Amino acid sequence: MKIGVFVCHCGSNIAGTVDVVQVAEAAKSMPEVAFAKDTMYACSEPGQQGIIDAIKEMGLDGAVVASCTPRMHGSTFMRTVARAGLNPYMFEMANIREHVSWIGKDKVANTRKAIDLVRMAVAKLAQNKPLYSQSFSINKRVMIIGGGVAGIQAALDCADGGLQVVLVEKTTTIGGKMAKLDKTFPTVDCSSCILGPRMVDVAQHPNITLHASAEVDEVFGYVGNYQVEVRKKATYVNWKTCTGCGACMEKCPSKKSKDPFNELIGTTTAINIPFPQAIPKRASIDRDSCIKFKTGKCGICAKVCPTKAIDYDQQDEMITEEVGAIIAATGFDLMDWHVYGQYGAGRYPDVITSLQYERMLSASGPTGGHIKRPSDKKEPKTIVFIQCVGSRDKSVGRPYCTGFCCMYTAKQAILTKDHIPDSESYVFYMDIRAPGKMYDEFTRRAMEEYGAKYIRGRVSMVYPQDGKMIVRGVDTLAGAQVEVEADLVVLAVGAEGAAGSAQLAEKLRISYDSYGFFMEGHPKLKPVETNTAGVYLAGCAQGPKDIPSSVAQGSAAAAKVLSLFSKDQLQSDPQVSKVDLKRCVGCMKCAITCPFGAIKETEVRGEIKAQVIETICQGCGICTSTCRQGAIQLQNFTDNQILAEVNALLSSETEEA
Amino acid sequence: MSLQDELKAQIVKRLPELDVVIGWGQGYDSLHRTPLFITSEADVDKLVFDPLCVHNLSTYLTRYGSAKRIGVVVKGCDSRSVVELLQEKLIHRDKVMVFGLPCEGVADLGKVKRALAAKDLDMGRVRAASFADGDLVVTVSGQEIRLPMAEVQADKCGRCRYHNAVIHDEFAGQPITEAAPDTYADVAAFEEQTLEERMEFWREQMERCVRCYACRNACPLCVCRDYCIGQSREPNWVSQRDGLEEKFFFQMIHATHLAGRCTECGECERACPVDIPLLLLKRKLGKEILELFDYRAGTDPDAKPPLLNFKVQEDTINERGW
Ligand SMILES: Cc1cc2nc3c(=O)[nH]c(=O)nc-3n(C[C@H](O)[C@H](O)[C@H](O)COP(=O)(O)OP(=O)(O)OC[C@H]3O[C@@H](n4cnc5c(N)ncnc54)[C@H](O)[C@@H]3O)c2cc1C
Ligand code: SF4
Ligand code: SF4
Ligand code: SF4
Ligand code: SF4
Numbered sequence: 001m002k003i004g005v006f007v008c009h010c011g012s013n014i015a016g017t018v019d020v021v022q023v024a025e026a027a028k029s030m031p032e033v034a035f036a037k038d039t040m041y042a043c044s045e046p047g048q049q050g051i052i053d054a055i056k057e058m059g060l061d062g063a064v065v066a067s068c069t070p071r072m073h074g075s076t077f078m079r080t081v082a083r084a085g086l087n088p089y090m091f092e093m094a095n096i097r098e099h100v101s102w103i104g105k106d107k108v109a110n111t112r113k114a115i116d117l118v119r120m121a122v123a124k125l126a127q128n129k130p131l132y133s134q135s136f137s138i139n140k141r142v143m144i145i146g147g148g149v150a151g152i153q154a155a156l157d158c159a160d161g162g163l164q165v166v167l168v169e170k171t172t173t174i175g176g177k178m179a180k181l182d183k184t185f186p187t188v189d190c191s192s193c194i195l196g197p198r199m200v201d202v203a204q205h206p207n208i209t210l211h212a213s214a215e216v217d218e219v220f221g222y223v224g225n226y227q228v229e230v231r232k233k234a235t236y237v238n239w240k241t242c243t244g245c246g247a248c249m250e251k252c253p254s255k256k257s258k259d260p261f262n263e264l265i266g267t268t269t270a271i272n273i274p275f276p277q278a279i280p281k282r283a284s285i286d287r288d289s290c291i292k293f294k295t296g297k298c299g300i301c302a303k304v305c306p307t308k309a310i311d312y313d314q315q316d317e318m319i320t321e322e323v324g325a326i327i328a329a330t331g332f333d334l335m336d337w338h339v340y341g342q343y344g345a346g347r348y349p350d351v352i353t354s355l356q357y358e359r360m361l362s363a364s365g366p367t368g369g370h371i372k373r374p375s376d377k378k379e380p381k382t383i384v385f386i387q388c389v390g391s392r393d394k395s396v397g398r399p400y401c402t403g404f405c406c407m408y409t410a411k412q413a414i415l416t417k418d419h420i421p422d423s424e425s426y427v428f429y430m431d432i433r434a435p436g437k438m439y440d441e442f443t444r445r446a447m448e449e450y451g452a453k454y455i456r457g458r459v460s461m462v463y464p465q466d467g468k469m470i471v472r473g474v475d476t477l478a479g480a481q482v483e484v485e486a487d488l489v490v491l492a493v494g495a496e497g498a499a500g501s502a503q504l505a506e507k508l509r510i511s512y513d514s515y516g517f518f519m520e521g522h523p524k525l526k527p528v529e530t531n532t533a534g535v536y537l538a539g540c541a542q543g544p545k546d547i548p549s550s551v552a553q554g555s556a557a558a559a560k561v562l563s564l565f566s567k568d569q570l571q572s573d574p575q576v577s578k579v580d581l582k583r584c585v586g587c588m589k590c591a592i593t594c595p596f597g598a599i600k601e602t603e604v605r606g607e608i609k610a611q612v613i614e615t616i617c618q619g620c621g622i623c624t625s626t627c628r629q630g631a632i633q634l635q636n637f638t639d640n641q642i643l644a645e646v647n648a649l650l651s652s653e654t655e656e657a
Numbered sequence: 658m659s660l661q662d663e664l665k666a667q668i669v670k671r672l673p674e675l676d677v678v679i680g681w682g683q684g685y686d687s688l689h690r691t692p693l694f695i696t697s698e699a700d701v702d703k704l705v706f707d708p709l710c711v712h713n714l715s716t717y718l719t720r721y722g723s724a725k726r727i728g729v730v731v732k733g734c735d736s737r738s739v740v741e742l743l744q745e746k747l748i749h750r751d752k753v754m755v756f757g758l759p760c761e762g763v764a765d766l767g768k769v770k771r772a773l774a775a776k777d778l779d780m781g782r783v784r785a786a787s788f789a790d791g792d793l794v795v796t797v798s799g800q801e802i803r804l805p806m807a808e809v810q811a812d813k814c815g816r817c818r819y820h821n822a823v824i825h826d827e828f829a830g831q832p833i834t835e836a837a838p839d840t841y842a843d844v845a846a847f848e849e850q851t852l853e854e855r856m857e858f859w860r861e862q863m864e865r866c867v868r869c870y871a872c873r874n875a876c877p878l879c880v881c882r883d884y885c886i887g888q889s890r891e892p893n894w895v896s897q898r899d900g901l902e903e904k905f906f907f908q909m910i911h912a913t914h915l916a917g918r919c920t921e922c923g924e925c926e927r928a929c930p931v932d933i934p935l936l937l938l939k940r941k942l943g944k945e946i947l948e949l950f951d952y953r954a955g956t957d958p959d960a961k962p963p964l965l966n967f968k969v970q971e972d973t974i975n976e977r978g979w
Contacts, residue, residue: 502979586746587745587746587747588746629881630884643893643894
């Protein structure tokens, strides 16, 4: 085999701390290497042409490029090699940038390590075999999980683009957090006025199938051909016949039921429609507070329902949706702020969350848009807003900034003044983060036009005294202790990934961080992709962001799906597992461990053998470590290829010793 | 009727349905038994069952292909291998007939040899052997020697939890009711040593290995045979070089390939011509599996061995705190 080695300078990125000329020189004496050279930018037009020319002139069988990470340019160079007439898998990459030059300053040590990595890549390439893709057709339907503003936007864009859309929402209505907001920054326009029509569009769009009160149970398949099992959770109301008239709600005697839509500051009936603009506008029964479920008696709703829609025996229903792509738009939840003992850990009724405050401000909320403190229903005159509760606070394990709290706190201060003109608002903040069109102007307006008093510093303690909440903190600009006698305290609680997002990520086989946010494919260049082909992200599910950004990401994810579906066929990755029939004893352990269901049983001359379904296999390699005698091997990552790399690395050690 | 006769009657009754029944017969001398492959009623007369029937005959079950119907005679420990093979679909329930036995323990011929040597006697000269009142009675060099079974019994029998076959189509004799808990006290005691001491111990032991693969060939669950990665070139995990590293590596492969599957029948150790305590290695993994997964291999045909399963969240290892 004739191997060519190309060592990239990457300008000074690599050449600054690695002697690339020496690496190329050392490569010349490695087994099977017929050509080695350094190159300024391997990925540039002339760089790639240099590789092509060398392959053609020297009659090379394969190429090693020592440069950056394969995630960056692996596919670039595979195409280069292919343009030179070789199979794209006759290529290996040695990462001497992220793994070497960027992480060490010692040029001698770096150069030695770079040579080792090249030696490993050469040893691996010597074992490579040409691999060929297969094409397969795609199912041009898309599933969107989560019906917040991001999911709604993605659904409408995909549907307008002509795709069949399946929207799966966990709660009984779409809308997400935005449906709970009163007004929205920076324009202070009514949230439900701008969101409501979009929600109606979803309900009416001929291309959208909405499953509310539903969750994803399991995901099978692969890009272009996913099978998603959706659990439609029992609502005890037949939604086909329910018209949303609300007669049941009027008569339901269980009026003290928990009201999650109103963030538990109000109560609702056991059978309810969460809010007047709900989509779908259908009633559902909360089992935990329904008298019929608790005692077997009642049944009033069934009697009053004009369409006989009530069905106390309804069961969860499982349906399977076949789609080619999935957008995860499950949004966020507020973190559990009760870890803050110093703010009362939930013991004081007059310390509430920002989202509860939104419900209080809302004309359709439980207080009819009147601000009343929960303890005695009196109108508060002094309101203290505390920012960064569960954001930028390592002591509670939340080092990140939620991003939108500065803005909505300013909004809430403005709205407070509108509601109660003789009120005073205090805002304890750390820094004001308002980078956005008209954003800084907006926070300034809260201070300058609406007189909100901004105090830079953290609050150390909140405690009740004589019917007031005493807020003690520090004003770091004045260098003084401050104490405010407040009537109501509003906490700007930080966001985390929606409850259950980690479990969903496992089902979708995408990465997630310890706060439940899904990981994008690349923080800059692939903000809506994931590392699983055909799964995209939108909105706060990927990280906290405000409505404009969530909507933009919803549209971006839709664009990705539309471009994926613009082809009729996709190429499969040939780096999949393959069974050596003579070694296979047919134990099917590989099939048990394969998380993708990619292995089936076949019979070869009366003996049971395993067979890999190439388009389903994701190349994870779990089966290969399960099969003891190595009968199933991952193409391009066979045991022998990996052993060749390990041996190359160890042989260089023995040479030095 | 004696247990042996009862067993013979059962085999005679079921033989017409079977291609072969594997049992034990008289070996090359009075202390040795050897596998017996019964295909006719006449063969049944050669069947023996006593504490010298040490072999785990389930080893042969995977060597017949899937067309034949095979009967196998098993002690408690051997039956666990049958269960494991069934779980792993390496054999099929409708193709095997299990003749289960109760077993009070088998002899360890290594111990017999050493006990006789202590009396200046040579095991090779034993001319007759029988069992009476819990003693192994041997005639050697003209003398009659009584060796109490408690002293020459295999270690595994002293801590046995499963004296009776855990799976069977026919069962001869009366089930034994008492059972030891097997708390892995031996492994725990070994673990008391420092890492260096343990390494030194194994280094010394492994040095003796001649890579005859007797351990692997005796193992009922080492079904790969010619394609064992301890020997193959594709993939080429272990070279054929004769060195401690290679021997050690082969044994580590053998042990890890058996993790969560090994039923601790001890055949590897018994087969080893140079007396490497291989079962200790296997039991170390058995102990880990028990502690991690609360699982003992080969006891429930419907169970899925924990390492042959893919679960995002293991029942017993809560990494994610869900
Ligand atoms: C108090 C407060 C005030 C705010 N004010 C403003 C403002 O004025 N202006 C502004 O721009 N931004 C504001 N924001 C931010 C705004 O709420 C978010 O930008 C927006 O809601 C993000 O939309 P989303 O669709 O990504 O997520 P969400 O609104 O959280 O929607 C996610 C949806 O997915 C559903 N879901 C979750 N998990 C699953 C699952 N496993 N399966 C199916 N469905 C699931 C949820 O039920 C929900 O319907 C505010 C935030 C807060 C907390
Ligand atoms: S694990 Fe190996 S031997 Fe068993 S069926 Fe799969 S490929 Fe065949
Ligand atoms: S590599 Fe093996 S375990 Fe992984 S998806 Fe492919 S067949 Fe399944
Ligand atoms: S039986 Fe003993 S000597 Fe033979 S390969 Fe096994 S451990 Fe080595
Ligand atoms: S050691 Fe492993 S590969 Fe070798 S025969 Fe046993 S199970 Fe198969």
